[in-house]
Amino acid sequence: MTAQPGRALLHLAAALDRQGVHDVASLGESVRLAELGALDFVTLGDSFARPGLDALAVLARLAPATRRIGLVPTVTTTHTEPFHVQAAVATLDWVSRGRAGWHIDVSTTEGEARLFGRRHAAPADALWREAGEAADLAARLWDSWEDDAVIRDEATGRFVDRDKLHHVDFEGSAFAVRGPSTVPRPPQGHPVRVVDATERHARRTAARHADVALVRVAGPAQARAVRDELRTAAAESGRDPDRLRVLAGLSVDLGDGERAAEPGHGGGGPRQTAQGPLYRGGPVDLAELIAAWHRADAVDGFHLTPVEPRRDLERLVNGTVPLLQHRGLFRTFYPGSTLREHLGLTRPANQYAVTGGAS
Amino acid sequence: MTVRKRIHLAAHVPGTDDTVRSGPRPGSPAEFASFAHLARTAERGLFDFLLVAEGLRLPEHKGRIHDLDVVGRPETLTVLSGLAAVTERLGLAAAACTAFHEPYELARRLATLDHLSGGRAAWNVVTSPDARTAENFRRLAHPDPAGPPEAPDSAGTVRDPLARAAEFVQVARELWDSWTPDGTPRPFAHHGRHFDIAGEFTVPRAPQGHPVVIGSADSPQDREFAASAADVVLTRHGTPQESRALYADVKGRLAAYGRAPQDLRIMPGVSVVLGDTAAEAQERAATVRRERISPQDAIVALERIWGVDLSAYDPDGPLPDIDPDPGSTLVRGRARAAELLAVAERWRTLSREKGLSIRQTVIEASARQSFVGTPQAVADELDELVRTDAADGFVLLPHPTPGGLDEFVDRVVPLLQERGTFRTEYTGTTLRSHLGLPEPVWKG
Numbered sequence: 179m180t181a182q183p184g185r186a187l188l189h190l191a192a193a194l195d196r197q198g199v200h201d202v203a204s205l206g207e208s209v210r211l212a213e214l215g216a217l218d219f220v221t222l223g224d225s226f227a228r229p230g231l232d233a234l235a236v237l238a239r240l241a242p243a244t245r246r247i248g249l250v251p252t253v254t255t256t257h258t259e260p261f262h263v264q265a266a267v268a269t270l271d272w273v274s275r276g277r278a279g280w281h282i283d284v285s286t287t288e289g290e291a292r293l294f295g296r297r298h299a300a301p302a303d304a305l306w307r308e309a310g311e312a313a314d315l316a317a318r319l320w321d322s323w324e325d326d327a328v329i330r331d332e333a334t335g336r337f338v339d340r341d342k343l344h345h346v347d348f349e350g351s352a353f354a355v356r357g358p359s360t361v362p363r364p365p366q367g368h369p370v371r372v373v374d375a376t377e378r379h380a381r382r383t384a385a386r387h388a389d390v391a392l393v394r395v396a397g398p399a400q401a402r403a404v405r406d407e408l409r410t411a412a413a414e415s416g417r418d419p420d421r422l423r424v425l426a427g428l429s430v431d432l433g434d435g436e437r438a439a440e441p442g443h444g445g446g447g448p449r450q451t452a453q454g455p456l457y458r459g460g461p462v463d464l465a466e467l468i469a470a471w472h473r474a475d476a477v478d479g480f481h482l483t484p485v486e487p488r489r490d491l492e493r494l495v496n497g498t499v500p501l502l503q504h505r506g507l508f509r510t511f512y513p514g515s516t517l518r519e520h521l522g523l524t525r526p527a528n529q530y531a532v533t534g535g536a537s
Numbered sequence: 538m539t540v541r542k543r544i545h546l547a548a549h550v551p552g553t554d555d556t557v558r559s560g561p562r563p564g565s566p567a568e569f570a571s572f573a574h575l576a577r578t579a580e581r582g583l584f585d586f587l588l589v590a591e592g593l594r595l596p597e598h599k600g601r602i603h604d605l606d607v608v609g610r611p612e613t614l615t616v617l618s619g620l621a622a623v624t625e626r627l628g629l630a631a632a633a634c635t636a637f638h639e640p641y642e643l644a645r646r647l648a649t650l651d652h653l654s655g656g657r658a659a660w661n662v663v664t665s666p667d668a669r670t671a672e673n674f675r676r677l678a679h680p681d682p683a684g685p686p687e688a689p690d691s692a693g694t695v696r697d698p699l700a701r702a703a704e705f706v707q708v709a710r711e712l713w714d715s716w717t718p719d720g721t722p723r724p725f726a727h728h729g730r731h732f733d734i735a736g737e738f739t740v741p742r743a744p745q746g747h748p749v750v751i752g753s754a755d756s757p758q759d760r761e762f763a764a765s766a767a768d769v770v771l772t773r774h775g776t777p778q779e780s781r782a783l784y785a786d787v788k789g790r791l792a793a794y795g796r797a798p799q800d801l802r803i804m805p806g807v808s809v810v811l812g813d814t815a816a817e818a819q820e821r822a823a824t825v826r827r828e829r830i831s832p833q834d835a836i837v838a839l840e841r842i843w844g845v846d847l848s849a850y851d852p853d854g855p856l857p858d859i860d861p862d863p864g865s866t867l868v869r870g871r872a873r874a875a876e877l878l879a880v881a882e883r884w885r886t887l888s889r890e891k892g893l894s895i896r897q898t899v900i901e902a903s904a905r906q907s908f909v910g911t912p913q914a915v916a917d918e919l920d921e922l923v924r925t926d927a928a929d930g931f932v933l934l935p936h937p938t939p940g941g942l943d944e945f946v947d948r949v950v951p952l953l954q955e956r957g958t959f960r961t962e963y964t965g966t967t968l969r970s971h972l973g974l975p976e977p978v979w980k981g
Contacts, residue, residue, distance in 0.1 A: 360592030
């Protein structure tokens, strides 16, 4: 079977988040399981407001034990140093050989602000503006080393060609950074930036800077509306809208595997909950739902959050994914090795390179 | 029978284990494979830990990026998290400067590394901020006008870097102690001169209680700070007499903090050149010094003393007649005018007396490798220094030998083991256990 003409293959991602677990071995099993299902990427959430390890470090720890799957930790831009964050994301890309992403988030609470004691909580729209600046700065710093800056020229004794290293001289509303980065340009050029665009405040940042936007809505019509809005905004900011992937965020409870989806949970759309849309039913009907949204050209794929992490990820990979593969809607193996390749996104040209060109 | 004093060994990596002089090689200085190789080699050698330096700003010279040195490196804690996956026992130490981090974020990342590695994390507390580095960070560039009025350092300057560092380490320890050993999070609050923070830490108590803290001993203030707060001190290699004096000085400061001499390990940074014979080792050492200082490096070294553009000078010709300009921005670090003039005079004298060119003078004046000799001779010297209380162990510096870390591990480590002064297997799983350090007492 092949995909319908004109319709790209689905992209699928899974959240690894679980409550209160600091057991890295168990997270590692989940990542390898997701990789067996050829998923585009896994995400690991992070917040200073609840117990948990540093997500980026956890995924760096798991990177050497996996080969293909994309690794996307959440890192806030609110109380962190943009220079450190971009260096850490670039390094995750080096450790994983081109599989890093960065789920950009903000920290809105006064409780989080008190952990740092440097400023008060700020409104979400201001924080998202700062997040946009951090995302923009990160791309500049990733480009501050051209790909061929390291020359190791014996004749002149030069290690780098300094004409290929660039000060970025970034002046934002909340920070200024001179550059260049201390980390050479990462394998993907730019690791994949992910923004949850469900909240209005985040949409502008998503449209301008995200490679992947997540949208948590209950039905394909709403998803399509948000996607159209994001694509239009992306085009207005000078981007090619085809370089933005929009994935529907959906919690999945596959606990009752053999039964059909509960009325009101399958087919037409999942139920809206406080945590966002929730699908409850079996893996077969989930495949049906995903195929229906795809048929409606509502989204480019799904970001699924298992309600019961081990059970639901296993049912997703062994139940839903094979059905989508059988219908020709989802890959059966990874043809590429980087997260950008999985997502069908080209390696970006360096904004500072005189010669330019995506390589 | 007395128990022989055991040697502790570590390796310090700058970012890559090769140099421009070793010829073109594929790969970036951030390539994970080269770090994985180093870490596995250090673990094969049963080293206590691997220390990864922090890069916050590329060095510049004459207003441009300095292009002669190896630059570019991965971010420290992220690469160490990756290395935790490819090693099982090796300690993983991250250098991090207290001027450009916040305690909550750094304590959290260090505690995370300790969890991810099963108790192998360490933190090399770097205190001295460089004004240029500040240009990459928000705290100096844009103090937040909306910040709370009591926010320390809200003017954005680190007026007293060592005081900030000391309070930083104290706060980190409070955060690491904020969960009870049985896994209950409890709120913390710290109201100090540099930090005024409160809330809950997100990471359960680390396997080691606290990651190992590594200090320095460059100044008397550093030594005092190390005696009060560090588990390991990195020192500069000196003569045996100097080292013994420093060792006694630092250990002597411990009692005032209720600590015993064995609660702190003193480890000088050293470099080693091996040869099958003493003459061959000397020959290799000389070759390495020559290769490290190219004609271009020699001119740059001179410009950093003279403070003026000397690019018109011939590296194989005589030293400049003009006097240094101590006020110049080319001068590296915070050297004082008198020191610069003294160095310039010393170099001129050296050149005159031995008839050396610019490059030969710089090579002659540059630091010698710490240990040059046969593996047997080097093992003897290392053992002797530890036995006579000049050191508790050694940190092998970047490019520890021309053959890399492998050569030291293959040729010197077995000799130390034969003497019974170095472990033949890891007996514990945590870095604290390798270093023979007690677990910190939980202060609830």
